[in-house]
Amino acid sequence: MSRNVWILLSLCCGLISWPFIAQLLPNNHVIRSPKLKVNLNYILPGKALTINWNGTPIFIKNRTLPEIRSSRLVKLNDLKDVFARNDNLDARSLAFDRNRCADTSCVNWLVLVASCTHLGCVPEIKSNGWNCTCHGSFYDNSGRIISGPAPHNLRVPRCKRRSNLMIIG
Ligand code: FES
Numbered sequence: 001m002s003r004n005v006w007i008l009l010s011l012c013c014g015l016i017s018w019p020f021i022a023q024l025l026p027n028n029h030v031i032r033s034p035k036l037k038v039n040l041n042y043i044l045p046g047k048a049l050t051i052n053w054n055g056t057p058i059f060i061k062n063r064t065l066p067e068i069r070s071s072r073l074v075k076l077n078d079l080k081d082v083f084a085r086n087d088n089l090d091a092r093s094l095a096f097d098r099n100r101c102a103d104t105s106c107v108n109w110l111v112l113v114a115s116c117t118h119l120g121c122v123p124e125i126k127s128n129g130w131n132c133t134c135h136g137s138f139y140d141n142s143g144r145i146i147s148g149p150a151p152h153n154l155r156v157p158r159c160k161r162r163s164n165l166m167i168i169g
Contacts, residue, residue: 035169040109040161048125050114053168057114057122058157059130060166063141068107070128071097071142079153080145086156095153100142111159111166112143118150130154 036053038060043049048061063071076082076094083092084099093099101107114122121134129146130139137148144153159168 033169035167038166038168040164040166045108050122053157056157058168059110059112059114059125059143059154061110061112061125061141063108063110067141068097071100071140074140074142074144080147081152083153084156085153087158088156088160095142095144097142100144100153100156106161109161109166110141110143111156111168112154113157114154116150117145117152117154118148123154 033054036051036058038049038051040060040062043060043062045062046064046067048059051058051060074097076096079095082095084095086093086099089099098107101110116123116132116134116137118132118135118137121132123130123132123137123139129141130143132138132148132150135149137150138146139150139154140146142153143156145151157168159166161167
């Protein structure tokens with residue numbers, strides 16, 4: 001077959017397959033919401049909600065007083081990762097429980113990116129924290145890594161509380 005026939009065939013294949021390829025490309029009309037407002041009234045003490053924020057899973061937990069107390073007793077020396085990993089604070093902030101909360105006035109509210117810092121699985125909520133069943137990482141009730149292969153604490157995304165709303169982003 002001559003070279004020109006090959007070129008013509010390639011062009012025809014390209015034109016025919018373009019509509020299928022175009023469907024796979026990112027859609028410019030999908031609006032990604034920069035901020036997410038979550039009504040906190042529906043999250044009872046001791047309960048957590050998992051939501052999707054622009055494709056990122058987020059945990060919001062309403063911690064009980066015993067959960068807060070036990071998290072506050074953990075010493076920095078006992079932690080695998082001593083940094084708060086809180087996008088609302090300076091990057092050098094330490095992983096004290098108070099530095100992990102959504103804001104200092106509401107120590108019960110914990111907001112976390114629900115992505116294990118090992119390889120990104122979504123950990124399961126347990127009574128004493130979060131367990132990543134993929135390879136056995138365990139995070140405490142403050143989202144700090146306690147054991148397993150995960151290197152860092154779960155990240156606290158940018159968030160602030162306004163009355164009964166948690167604004168993420
Ligand atoms: S992804 Fe969580 S422990 Fe590996």
